[in-house]
Amino acid sequence: MPLDAPRQLVGAALVAMSLAASIPAAAxxxxxxxxxxxxxxxxxxxxxxxxxxxxxxxxxxxxxxxxxxxxxxxxxxxxxxxxxxxxxxxxxxxxxxxxxxxxxxxxxxxxxxxxxxxxxxxxxxxxxxxxxxxxxxSRHRAIVKLGTKQLIVMNASKKLGTWTVAVGGPETPTPVGRTFLLALMSPKKKTYSPLILPLGTHSQTLDTFGGGPGTVAFHGWPDRKVFGKAVTHGCVRVPAGALKVLARLPLGTPVLIAP
CATH class of the missing domain: 2.30.30.40 (SH3 Domains)
Incomplete structure (x- = not known):
């Protein structure tokens, strides 16, 4: 099982992944x-x-x-x-x-x-x-605490890091519960995040977004002012250091999103 997933987009480019991790249906x-x-x-x-x-x-x-x-x-x-x-x-x-x-x-x-x-x-x-x-x-797991807007990544009992992140806003909350890292994708064109990590969960308030299914994802964000705020359409925006750590996790790694 590879530590680094394939990094190509499938079919059309990602659409508005920062808001609800939407992916064109053609993919x-x-x-x-x-x-x-x-x-x-x-x-x-x-x-x-x-x-x-x-x-x-x-x-x-x-x-x-x-x-x-x-x-x-x-x-x-x-x-x-x-x-x-x-x-x-x-x-x-x-x-x-x-x-x-x-x-x-x-x-x-x-x-x-x-x-x-x-x-x-x-x-x-x-x-x-x-x-x-x-x-x-997988010895790894990622934990998102929505209340404190924190991401914690663990390797067994060893903490790999804790970061302040941005989570879903009141009208478009990040869905809670356990899920997993589904894929690792790299946009072909320069955008808000060099890597996008879709999860096995979806927005519960947006059936679709930008033509895609509202898949929730981890991804970066160029403006650090968003971190610590509930401002996204369901995705978890993370700092650059956190994104690098997440990108090294095996696919299928458990992700727990807690209230």
């Missing part, structure tokens, strides 16, 4: 044939990506619980189930936004993992077969 990954042998066609089920909403799957009820750090990557598109061995409800592609899909495990049973998904609604999970998955364990 959405197309689902490949699921691993469930012959039972599901490529177009029969929604792909669990940041662009989609998936229904009929369980919610993550322990939204502030500490994740184990176990993360998994499907080498090819796999079927996602509401219960192990049931009827597939979605597919999980091997790549998203130009990066490998790494998702954190919230529950394990023999031969199966229940993972956090990057789709709407927030906190949606699904079961995938353990067969053929690549596995890794």
């Amino acid at each position: 959405a990954a197309s689902p490949a044939t699921p691993a469930a042998a012959g039972s599901v066609t490529a177009t029969a089920l929604p792909a669990a990506t940041t662009f989609t909403q998936v229904n009929g799957l369980p919610q993550d009820t322990d939204t502030y619980g500490k994740l184990s750090g176990l993360v998994v990557h499907p080498a090819r598109t796999v079927a996602v189930y509401a219960q192990p061995g049931g009827t597939p409800a979605a597919t999980l592609p091997a790549k998203q936004l130009g990066s490998q899909t790494w998702v954190p495990v919230v529950e394990a049973r023999k031969g199966w993992y229940r993972v956090l998904l990057p789709s709407k609604p927030n906190h949606v999970t699904g079961w995938i077969s353990a067969k053929g998955l690549k596995k890794a364990r």
Whole structure:
């Protein structure tokens, strides 16, 4: 599992990521044939990506619980189930936004993992077969404290840094709960941030923004006066030093957004 994710944009350029981490729909990954042998066609089920909403799957009820750090990557598109061995409800592609899909495990049973998904609604999970998955364990985690507007990054028990950040405003708050680093992207043209790190969560007040799905992200900001304020449309704006640390974290790293 690489420490540095691929840094290219997929399809069109990012649109207004600073406000709600919006990504043009043209960049959405197309689902490949699921691993469930012959039972599901490529177009029969929604792909669990940041662009989609998936229904009929369980919610993550322990939204502030500490994740184990176990993360998994499907080498090819796999079927996602509401219960192990049931009827597939979605597919999980091997790549998203130009990066490998790494998702954190919230529950394990023999031969199966229940993972956090990057789709709407927030906190949606699904079961995938353990067969053929690549596995890794992330010792890292990022914690955003909305009340104090602080970001803390940990490597096991070692604190890598604490920074004052900007978070969502009263009308467009940053969504709370546990999520994960979904991808690492580098805009092709100079913009407000050299890197953008989409998370597996979305704005709960903006269904879309700038033509994209309202994906929340970590990113930089050129005006340091915003740090310590609730002024964004849901994203977390971070100082340059914090952005460099976040960019070195493995994909799938747990992120906890606390009130």
